[in-house]
Amino acid sequence: MRRDRLQNLEDLFFQEIKDGRLKGCSIMVLHNGNTEFRGEYGSDKRDTIYRIFSMTKPVTAVAILILMERGLLDLLDPLSGYIPEFKDMKIVTAEGEVSAKNEITIADCLNMTSGMVYPGEDSVSAIRLSKEAERIAVRQEFGEKIDAVTVARAVAGVPLLFEPGTRWNYSVSADVLAGVAEVITGMPFGEFLRRAVFAPLDMQDTMYVSELGEKEERLAPLYSRNKDGEIVPMSRQQMDALSAGAFSSVRATSFYGGGSGLCSTLSDYSKFALMLLNDGEYNGIRILGRKTAQFMHTDGLSEEVRKTISFKNIKGYSYSNLLRIMKDTGEAGSNGSNGEFGWDGMLGTYFLADPLERLVFVYGQQILGGLDESLMRRIRSIIYSALE
Known part of the structure; x- marks a missing residue:
């Protein structure tokens, strides 16, 4: 150079x-x-x-791919196979909440096509997620040890923004993947x-x-x-x-x-x-x-x-x-x-x-x-x- x-x-x-x-x-x-x-x-x-x-x-992506190389997960696996709370997710529409047709996959989380959101945005889903984050923050303030699995389960209680795999949206998907890694390895993500x-x-x-x-x-x-x-x-x-x-x-x-x-x-x-x-x-x-x-x-x-x-x-x-x-x-x-x-x-x-x-x-x-x-x-x- x-x-x-x-x-x-x-x-x-x-x-x-x-x-x-x-x-x-x-x-x-x-x-x-x-x-x-x-x-x-x-x-x-x-x-x-x-x-x-x-x-x-x-x-985090490298960590997930390491687990893939070890044969401990597949990128097309449904997320619910590791965190069951992600089974039967809902999507927010103008008419209310409807059931998602597609399951969220590990690849969806890696590619930001999961339909999840981030707290602090103005969608119904983001407002709901902000409330979940506040609840977890309070639990932390009272001394509860919060791990990535706990956070992932809280995220699963929030309806999606769109059908998984159909759009891109920057979100907490990577935090959920940390929970997947904790489930598989049995150790804190860090x-x-x-x-x-x-x-x-x-x-x-x-x-x-x-x-x-x-x-x-x-x-x-x-x-x-x-x-x-x-x-x-x-x-x-x-x-x-x-x-x-x-x-x-x-x-x-x-x-x-x-x-x-x-x-x-x-x-x-x-x-x-x-x-x-x-x-x-x-x-x-x-x-x-x-x-x-x-x-x-x-x-x-x-x-x-x-x-x-x-x-x-x-x-x-x-x-x-x-x-x-x-x-x-x-x-x-x-x-x-x-x-x-x-x-x-x-x-x-x-x-x-x-x-x-x-x-x-x-x-x-x-x-x-x-x-x-x-x-x-x-x-x-x-x-x-x-x-x-």
């Missing part, structure tokens, strides 16, 4: 901080397994630990991740908030944007809102979520991304079989379902196994590659792996509202411009 071109990242981040659009961030760019650029800016340091929120999801993924990859700084202990002092500061768009420290009220319910990456609880909750460093997460890029292997350690790793970033949606993706920031992408997958760089307005894949987190963490160019980059920030789309497009453009 042209390292002189990668220096444009330095200018970009210094300007963002000078103009008040960032307080702290860091980035790591790797090509052919070698670190080509690394930088830390503002309040962030090389060993800063980030709350990665939804970048937990690809880790422990399974440690044994199957983090320990083999030497990801020593990747864990749930409740497990940080003394490492908590390395957590990146949390920021938000005020009404004038200025970056300010996150308020206690905003932290409490982030911590509400059972799907939190801020408050230390016993719940090991599949959709969020993990903390990590750029160094650690780059090992995970390189493992995916290298067909399931990193530093001589195999986590997934070659064909399984390739399957993980193979498009899982039909063209009809892909058209229902509602996220503006993944225009030109499809989705599979809790990852975005580039389908059309022209549609995306990107100088990247078809087939690149990755995901991001609610406070602005982001990763990309490009098999064609043997490229990985991981980015960290912690601002409520996430990564500015324009900034990420500029970061991507600079990195891809450095390829020869």
Whole structure:
């Protein structure tokens, strides 16, 4: 790569901080397994630990595929085979609730075609799920240990938004998959991740908030944007809102979520991304079989379902196994590659792996509202411009 071109990242981040659009961030760019650029800016340091929120999801997908490789589940299995409460699900319609014709499958959960929702949205299903999350939060406050199976069973009591397999909707499906893993393995989801993924990859700084202990002092500061768009420290009220319910990456609880909750460093997460890029292997350690790793970033949606993706920031992408997958760089307005894949987190963490160019980059920030789309497009453009 042209390292002189990668220096444009330095200018970009210094300007963002000078103009008040960032307080702290860091980035790591790797090509052919070698670190080509690394930088830390503002309040962030090389060993800063980030709350990665939804970048937990690809880790969950790897965990499920490991169980598949062990013959302990099949992706077309009905979810109810592991969590019986998902049998005979209801769907909310204008005429009321009706019975679903299709069972939710494990693949539906991995591809966000389950019909589930997230709390905080304005649909009937989301409002119901918010109430379930509040009930679980109260149980946690009174000292009850909540596991992923408990959360999955609560989700099963909420009607679906649509018929499973027919549309795409971002949801708590990954948290439900953590419950499936707990049923199969008989251990807390966080422990399974440690044994199957983090320990083999030497990801020593990747864990749930409740497990940080003394490492908590390395957590990146949390920021938000005020009404004038200025970056300010996150308020206690905003932290409490982030911590509400059972799907939190801020408050230390016993719940090991599949959709969020993990903390990590750029160094650690780059090992995970390189493992995916290298067909399931990193530093001589195999986590997934070659064909399984390739399957993980193979498009899982039909063209009809892909058209229902509602996220503006993944225009030109499809989705599979809790990852975005580039389908059309022209549609995306990107100088990247078809087939690149990755995901991001609610406070602005982001990763990309490009098999064609043997490229990985991981980015960290912690601002409520996430990564500015324009900034990420500029970061991507600079990195891809450095390829020869």
